[in-house]
Amino acid sequence: MKYQKRQKAIILLADGTIFYGKAVGNKQGTAFGEVCFNTGMTGYQEIFTDPSYFGQIMVTTNAHIGNYGTNAEEIESDSVKIAGLVVKNFSYEFSRDAADSSLEEFLDKNNLLAISDVDTRALVSYIRDNGAMNAVISTEVDNIEGLKQQLAEVPNMEGLELASKVSTKEPYYFGNENATYKIAALDIGIKKNILRNLAKRDCYIKVFPYNSKFEELEAFNPDGYFLSNGPGDPEPLVEAQEVAKEIIKRNLPLFGICLGHQVIALANGVSTYKMHNGHRGINHPVKNMVTGKGExxxxxxxxxxxxxxxxxxxxxxxxxxxxxxxxxxxxxxxxKNVFSVQYHPEASPGPHDSSYLFDQFIKNIKNK
Incomplete structure (x- = not known):
């Protein structure tokens, strides 16, 4: 595979800018989404399966992607969630004892289009200067005008509701049913490592679809409530905001992460906005204003x-x-017994500086 001549490919941005590359493996086709970049040096498999990235074309800033292969256990959902992948150097060979397949096999299994040999430094610099925007990656390098027309019809991320695309269709349970605490989690794009972190703290979790009503969560008789991370604009998530309002009104223990954090803000009448190019990486500095410590x-x-x-x-x-x-x-x-953070204390991938927030949630439940 890696020795044969590979097909030319492009990434075309909404403003008409084009970057050139080559298709990974034999895969051909076209994929649309909002282009964004992640600065993490590792954790590509977890990133690709994170529901928060649904509908986005991922540009990786690490020069080598795929060198440590993939492992079936290192996933954050049941499938790849990104719309497409752009890398500088794609590693067809991998060297890690714990790996059970190559990244190429993993992407093929999930039917994901990826392109390599792109000047990702120039591309990321361009996104930083001009903002996240819609883009298309394609092996149809002779159909630029046709791709431009199709790209113009792709909806912008602002105002786009995507939680329904990644949320569970039916409620399910996670953890030990004899655990000390019961948590009702609203799935608006939940990561598996959040559930692992809660279960590790003696919690039994029932995960509910994104459009569930408060009464459905309440019927589980939980000790605490959780609003997950997820993709898209939080503003259209009216049902999730109503759930948050009911929990807040009753002063029940509530913890929100990422999109859940934004939903809690909206439930309090505080607005949200689309950022220039967002925050995506595993080394973002945060100051805890309560303790004065950095994370x-x-x-x-x-x-x-x-x-x-x-x-x-x-x-x-x-x-x-x-x-x-x-x-x-x-x-x-x-x-109220309510708090939330914009980042990911479950950190998969990433540092564990903020894992104490799960302990804080349990402490809030104990003290309710």
Whole structure:
């Protein structure tokens, strides 16, 4: 495979800019999505299966992708969620004892189009300057005008509801049914490692579809409630916001991560906005405003909570701040048992500086 002549490929951005590369393996075709980049040096398999990336074309900034293969256990959902992949050097060979297949085999199994030999440094620099935008990757290098027409019809991420595309269709359970605590989790794009972290802390979790009503979650008689991460714009998630409002009104223990954090803000009347190019990587610096300590965090989001509105809200305090751009990275309600963070304390991949937040959730449940 790797020695044969590979097909030419392109990535075409919504503003007409083109970067050239080659198709990975024998795969041909076309894929559309919002182009974004992740600065993580490792964890590509977890990134590709993270539901928060649904509908996005992923550009990896590490120069080599695929060199340690894939492992069936290192997934965050049941399938690849990115729309397409762009890399500099694609490694067809892998060298890791724990790997059970190559990345090429993994992508083929999930029918994902990937292109390599792209100048990803130039591409990422361009995205940083011009913002995240829709794009298409394709082996149809002689059909530029046709691709432009198709790309123009792809909806923008702003205003796009995607939780329904990745959420479970039916409720399911995770963990030991005899655990001390019961958690009702609203799945708007949940990662498996969040469930693992809760189960590790003696929790039995029932995971509910994105459009479930509060009464359905309440019927499980949980000790605490959880709103997950997920893809797309939080504003259209009216049903999830209503669930959050009911939990808040009853002063029940509530923890939100990423998209769940944004939903909690919206439930409190604080607006969200689409960022220029978002935060996606595993070394983002955050300051805990309560303890004064710094945390290195894993992040993946293209929307954020409005800081001015958060500061003006009488019942919300900012608990964490992103040190690169001073965006809101965490909030807590002053009079309610509610808190949330914009980043990923389950960190898969990434550092574990913030795993204490799961312990804080359990402590909040104990003290309710």
């Amino acid at each position: 290195v965090t894993s992040q993946n989001h293209g929307f954020a909570v409005d800081r001015e509105e958060t500061e003006a809200h009488p019942d919300i305090e900012i608990t964490h701040v992103h040190l690169n751009d001073n965006t809101v990275a965490g909030i807590a309600m002053k009079s």
